[in-house]
Amino acid sequence: MxxxxxxxxxxxxxxxxxxxxxxxxxxxxxxxxxxxxxxxxxxxxxxxxxxxxxxxxxxxxPVLGFVQECAKFFPISALPTLPDASQWSSAALKALDCRHGLFLFDSFDQYTAGDTVQFTVLDPLTGHGHRFPTPLNNRLLWYSAAVLCAAQACDHHGCQGEDFHVVIVTTNHVERATLGWLYSSQTNTWTELATLLHPGIIKYTYVRGCPSILVGDALYFDSDRIIQYQLRTLGLAMIERPADAKGRLMTAEDGGLGFATMVDVPNLTLWSMQTRLDGAVGWVKVRIIDLTVPLPVLPITAADDGISGVAEGGRVIFVSTRLGTYALNLKSKQARIVSGPRRKVFPYMRxxxxxxxxxxxxxxx
Structure with a gap:
């Protein structure tokens, strides 16, 4: 034997x-x-x-789960029982972002005039949370926000959630400008960012509940135009989206800024922001994936925003179909169903x- x-x-x-x-x-x-x-x-x-x-x-x-906009967490791997976070919940809780092992929620009821927007940052593995007021009020409802680790020399693979930053960008239609603030958990204060004026733009740039992605030392908020926030300079800038505008920001295969569109269903088109031979910087199509192979049914139409979430790092995209939402691994082209259809999801990576x-x-x- x-x-x-x-x-x-x-x-x-x-x-x-x-x-x-x-x-x-x-x-x-x-x-x-x-x-x-x-x-x-x-x-x-x-x-x-x-x-x-x-x-x-x-x-x-890795992606261990995701939180839906309704603030409900769904593990997609064998995680332990999460701590009781009921002390941080409220009837008006809504997910805004998830990054570096932290969830960001707001608890603002826009129908209650005069209330200040309250944010909550929560570590789901420890149950530790931090609630704080924002510089927003009931006149500034059109905002997006992002959370990120602020620990020095952290590789962001296993962030402990002790030090973090929160970034807000919002549209002021009266001043025709995009405003921003940076919160530091270390000082418990908000710092106002440089104002981005856009008086020559006829169509307003709305930044209400826009998903964000972190690439290098910059955060990008996806609206009808892309708002760039530079972490080092505290500056704001504006970038045009690709020609096939319906889609989501993502990390490109080369580690830079990318974009995924689903205009030509069942094809998923991946874009990358690159410097061309003439020195100009612009969007370039880098890959087209036929979704009829990994998915049992076709995604919902691009008009319904078939891409419901993107995991930073560019490996996993969440695609919504009429059967449910699938986590699609772009490298292996394997997909598995993770929730019901047509849900906005914020991937939990840790x-x-x-x-x-x-x-x-x-x-x-």
Missing amino acids: GEPVEDYFLRLPPEILEEILLRLPPDEPACLVRASAVCKAWRHILASAVFRNRYRDFHGT FYIPVMEAACLDQGQ
Whole structure:
């Protein structure tokens, strides 16, 4: 009789075993839990800082779930029971953004005149939240907001949610301008950004509930035009969308600013902001994906906005069909249904590897 498979793997050299464990899927934390239970040697590999760094660099931050606009969280992997966050909830709670393991909600009832908009930033894994007033009032209802980690030297794979920033952009129709503010959890204050004037634009640029994406040191808010916010300079700028305007901002394959459109259903067209040979910067079509292969039914029409969400990093797009919303992996072209149809979703991306931290306690045994 041959050697049992279990004994064979137990006798592998540590460097070979590490390469095998490196390929366990990060979006299913249960795989790492089971691997850590095999033996002490496996736990020590999983617990090492070198392995954790390699694991994160190899896979990129996985999508563990998403929150819908109605502030309901849906895990799409085997997550533990989330802490009770009822103390942060309210009847008017609405999701605005999700980034670096943090949710951003507002709790403003626009029918209550004179109320100040309240924001809540929540870490769903710890249940810790932070509620604070905004500089908005009932005269500035057309706004979008984004949350991001502000911790120094953080790689944003496993943010702890201690220090964060919140950015607001809003339209002032009287002044024909886009305004912005930056909130710091460290100082608990708002800083006003540079005002972006657009008097020559006939059609207003509305920034109400627009999705955002972080690329490099800039945030981009997607409206009928793209609003760019530079994190270092606190400056605002405006960028035109691609010719096929219906779609969503995303991270391009080269790591820059990208855009996904679904005008020619069933084709998903991916764009990238690139510098052309003549030195001009503009949108370039880089890829067309036929969705009839990965999806069982065609997406809803582009007029209904068939792209319901985009995960930063450019690997996963959420596509709405009449059967439900699918998470489509752009690399493997595999899709799985994750919710009902026609839902706006904010992907929750984070490394959840509790077994590694827990196994560190065994390092000296």
